[in-house]
Amino acid sequence: MWLLNSSIGRKLIMSISGLFLVFFLLFHMSMNIVAIFSGEAYNMICEFLGANWYALAGTMVLAAGVVVHIVYAFILTLKNQKARGAEGYACSEKPKEVEWASQNMFVLGLVVIGGLLMHFAQFWYKMQFAEIMGVHDAVANGGISPVDGAAFIAYYFSQPVICVLYLIWLTALWFHLTHGFWSALQTIGWSNKIWLDRIQCISKIVSTVICLGFAVVVIVFFCKSLCA
Secondary structure, three states, X not given: OHHHHOHHHHHHHHHHHHHHHHHXXXXXXXXXXXXXHOHHHHHHHHHXXXXXXXXXXXXXXXXXXXXXXXXXXXXXXXXXXXXXXXXXXXXXXXXXXXXXXXXXXHHHHXXXXXXXXXXXXXXXXXOHHHHHOOOOOOHHHOOOOOOOHHHHHHHHOXXXXXXXXXXXXXXXXXXXXXXXXXXXXXXXXXXXXXXXXHHHHHHHHHHHHHHHHHHHHXXXXXXXXXXX
């Protein structure tokens, strides 16, 4: 099957899975922004996205997208390195403004994966996974109810070290997205000169909105902890 066996097919799968994750990040960032204005509203969203069948189905689809993206990132990186060193993430011509990001996508990706693992351990594991395992009370979940997402945000983002780690993660994610987003769109066909300039601009805007939105949540809750 050409999607699995050809270089173009593998890049296409990588691009589609990456775009899917970008849209999820936009949704997740929008959801987190709610916590700044209303902890109750955020917890209502968390409860809606708890251990329900549709939430579990969505989580499985998301997990599959993450795994596919990571696996194909490793495959493409190894093949690119074997063929022409560390160059050639998605295209051979790289604009100067994204040169560093395009040449370090693999390293940036590893930082992003590390941040994801930290995020899963601190939030998903103690929220949706706890509910799946039948843990519904705060005492059995380390003192915070699995549906009290606002409390988890307030707890973790009151800790300076964790806040710094998240901001480092978001910085790496920004660089990863600024190149990966336009590269994915280019791979699926928007590769002429006019559209390339436009999608590079859109890529920076989308990446900034996503990462800045997440960063604002971290900073706001850390400042709130100082004033408490």
